[in-house]
Amino acid sequence: MAKSTYYIPVGPIHPALKEPIRVEAEVEGEKIVKVDVKRGFAHRGIEYMGMKRNAIQTLYLSERICGICSISHPYAFVITAEKALGIEAPPRAQYIRTIIAELERIHSHILWLGVIAHEMGFDTLLFWTWKGREKVLDLLEFITGNRINYSMYMIGGARRDLKEKHIRAIKDAIDYYWKFTEHMKEIFLSDPVYKARTRNVAKVSKDIALKLNLVGPIARAAGIRMDVRQDMPYDAYADIDVRAVVPQDIVGEVYGDAYDVTMVRIYEIEQSLDIIEYCVDNLPEGKILAIPNYVALLAKIRRTKGEAIGAHEAPRGEVIHYLKFDGRDGPSVWKVIAPSYNNINSWGPLLIGAEVADIPIVVAYIDPCMCCNDRVAVVKTKDGNELGYTEIRKKCLEKTEKIRRELK
Amino acid sequence: MSEVLNVEQVLEKLKNTLGDAMLSYEIREYTMGVKRQRKLYEIWAEIDKDAFRKAVETIFAIDYPHLHFITGEDTGGEVIKMIYSFGIFHTRPWGEISITLKFDLPKSNLILPTITDLMMGAETNEREIREMLGVEFDGLKNKRHLFLPDDWPEGKYPWRRDEYGVEDMIKHTHKSVKEIRKERGESG
Structure with a gap:
C-alpha cells in the first residue's frame, strides 16, 4: 500500500515558537491526523x-x-x-x-x-x-x-x-x-x-x-x-x-x-x-x-x-x-x-483535524511564553568607553551613507 | 450541575465510601483578608493505597474536580509517599475546597491505577511522575518521557533519594566550596 501519511516536525526551534518545544504532526494531505508534543527542552530541574x-x-x-x-x-x-x-x-x-x-x-x-x-x-x-x-x-x-x-x-x-x-x-x-x-x-x-x-x-x-x-x-x-x-x-x-x-x-x-x-x-x-x-x-x-x-x-x-x-x-x-x-x-x-x-494539554485535541498552517497559530494562541532576558545592550569602543546614543546614531548614519554609496 | 456541599459534608462522603481505608484526616482552615476576613477550607486525608481509585471516583462524583498536582516524596526508605491534590467547586467565590490525598506506595510494587480515563489532562502529570519517581500507571497510554530526554538512562529517577536517584549524575551546583573541600578532606 502506498504511503498516505507524512510526518511534519515543528520546533524545537521555529519562527512561530518563542520557546523551545516540539510538535510532531502526522499529516494526510493537509489534514493533521496525529499529534505528539515534546516538552522539556528548557527543563532545568x-x-x-x-x-x-x-x-x-x-x-x-x-x-x-x-x-x-x-x-x-x-x-x-x-x-x-x-x-x-x-x-x-x-x-x-x-x-x-x-x-x-x-x-x-x-x-x-x-x-x-x-x-x-x-x-x-x-x-x-x-x-x-x-x-x-x-x-x-x-x-x-x-x-x-x-x-x-x-x-x-x-x-x-x-x-x-x-x-x-x-x-x-x-x-x-x-x-x-x-x-x-x-x-x-x-x-x-x-x-x-x-x-x-x-x-x-x-x-x-x-x-x-x-x-x-x-x-x-x-x-x-x-x-x-x-x-x-x-x-x-x-x-x-x-x-x-x-x-x-x-x-x-x-x-x-x-x-x-x-x-x-x-x-x-x-x-x-x-x-x-x-x-x-x-x-x-x-x-x-x-x-x-x-x-x-x-x-x-x-x-x-x-x-x-x-x-x-x-x-x-x-x-x-x-x-x-x-x-x-x-x-x-x-x-x-x-x-x-x-x-x-x-494548557499545553489542549494542543493535541485542538490540532487533530486542523490543517498544517494552523500549527503555529494554535500553539501561539494558547501559550506564548517567552523569556525576556536581555534588556540593555551596551556598546563599547575598543578602548573600553561606552558609546552614547548620539555617537551610535552618527555611526548608523555613516553606515547607511556607506551602503548607499556602494549601491550606486 | 452538581449539588454544592460544605467541607464537612464532603469529608463525610469521603469517610462513608472509604470506611476503614481512611487512615486519618483533618480539615484545615485558613483565614484570608485584611478588612473582611473569611475562611477557606482544605481537606487533608491519609488513605490506604488500595482505596486510592475509590477515593478519586468519590471526588469525581461530588463535583468534576480540577487537578492541582500529583507529586511524591521519597525519603530514602521503603515507600514513596504519593500526594494527589484536587480542587472542587472551583467556580464559586470563596468556594473552592481542595482535597489532598496522601498514601504510601511500597517501592516493591510501584503501580497505581491511572486517572486519565476520568480526566484526560492528567496524562501530563502521570507521565511526569512516571519519569521522575518511577511509578508505573496502569492504563496510561502514552508512556514517553515528558521532560527528560528520550535517551535518558533506564532506572534513573531524579526525585528518588535511593540508589535509583541521580546524585551521581549531577554537578555540585548546590554545595558551597567549603562543603566540597570538606568532603574531599582538604583543609579549609
Whole structure:
C-alpha cells in the first residue's frame, strides 16, 4: 500500500515558537491526523535545585522559572510558605504584593496581545501594543529596580515599601492604561480582520476544557468561571471580591476561541486597573515584613514541620505550589505546577483535524511564553568607553551613507 | 450541575465510601483578608493505597474536580509517599475546597491505577511522575518521557533519594566550596 501519511516536525526551534518545544504532526494531505508534543527542552530541574537550597534562595530561584510572569511563582511560593509556617504577612505588604502582581498581569496581557498581532502578520499592531507596555515596565522598574525578576516578595511580607512618589506614578499609569485599553478594544475587538482571523480558531468547549484540566484565560474563555483570586482568595484579593472575567458576562455568548481569549485578556487588564486603584486608595499603614530578620526566618523554617499548598492566579492561569518543611532550612519537597503545564494539554485535541498552517497559530494562541532576558545592550569602543546614543546614531548614519554609496 | 456541599459534608462522603481505608484526616482552615476576613477550607486525608481509585471516583462524583498536582516524596526508605491534590467547586467565590490525598506506595510494587480515563489532562502529570519517581500507571497510554530526554538512562529517577536517584549524575551546583573541600578532606 502506498504511503498516505507524512510526518511534519515543528520546533524545537521555529519562527512561530518563542520557546523551545516540539510538535510532531502526522499529516494526510493537509489534514493533521496525529499529534505528539515534546516538552522539556528548557527543563532545568528547578524543583530539584530548590530541594537542595534554603527557602529564601529557593524563593528567588522560583522567580527564574518564568521570564515573563516572574512574580507569579514567588507569589505562590510565599503564600504556600506562609501557610506552612503559620505566619501572616502584614496588611501593607499584602496590598503591595497584590499591586505588583496586577501590574505584572497588565504587562503580560499586553505582551500576549502583541505576540498575537505578530503571529497574524500585523506587526504595526505588535509595535503599538508593546509601546504601550513600556509604561508599566518602566513603572515596575521605578518601584522595584527591575523590569523583570523584581525580587520584591519575602516569606511573610514584601521587601520594598511603596513611597508617595511610587503611588503618584501608579496613579499616572492607571489613567494612561484606562485610555490605552479603550484603544486596544477598538483595535483588536472591533477590527473585522482580527475577528476573521481569530473567530472559531483554537476553539475549546467547556467540557473539553474541564477534561483537559485547562486553567486561566483559556478556561475562562471557554466559559468556566474559574479564577484563583475568586475561588481561593488571598492577600488583598480577599477584600476585593474579584470575579472571573468570562465572555458570557461581556457579550452574552461563549465560543471559547481565540477571539474570546483576546476579549477575556483585554477585560482583565481593566479588572487589574480596578484592583490596583482599590489597593492604592486603601493601602494600610504599617510594617511590611512579619519576620524582618532573615536569620530568624530561616531558624523558624528549620523548626517547622509542616506542609501546605498555595495558589496564585498568574496572567496565564493558576500557579500551584506544594511545599513540605521537614527540619531543613529549605523545602524537603517542592512541587510547582505552572499554567502552561496544563494548557499545553489542549494542543493535541485542538490540532487533530486542523490543517498544517494552523500549527503555529494554535500553539501561539494558547501559550506564548517567552523569556525576556536581555534588556540593555551596551556598546563599547575598543578602548573600553561606552558609546552614547548620539555617537551610535552618527555611526548608523555613516553606515547607511556607506551602503548607499556602494549601491550606486 | 452538581449539588454544592460544605467541607464537612464532603469529608463525610469521603469517610462513608472509604470506611476503614481512611487512615486519618483533618480539615484545615485558613483565614484570608485584611478588612473582611473569611475562611477557606482544605481537606487533608491519609488513605490506604488500595482505596486510592475509590477515593478519586468519590471526588469525581461530588463535583468534576480540577487537578492541582500529583507529586511524591521519597525519603530514602521503603515507600514513596504519593500526594494527589484536587480542587472542587472551583467556580464559586470563596468556594473552592481542595482535597489532598496522601498514601504510601511500597517501592516493591510501584503501580497505581491511572486517572486519565476520568480526566484526560492528567496524562501530563502521570507521565511526569512516571519519569521522575518511577511509578508505573496502569492504563496510561502514552508512556514517553515528558521532560527528560528520550535517551535518558533506564532506572534513573531524579526525585528518588535511593540508589535509583541521580546524585551521581549531577554537578555540585548546590554545595558551597567549603562543603566540597570538606568532603574531599582538604583543609579549609
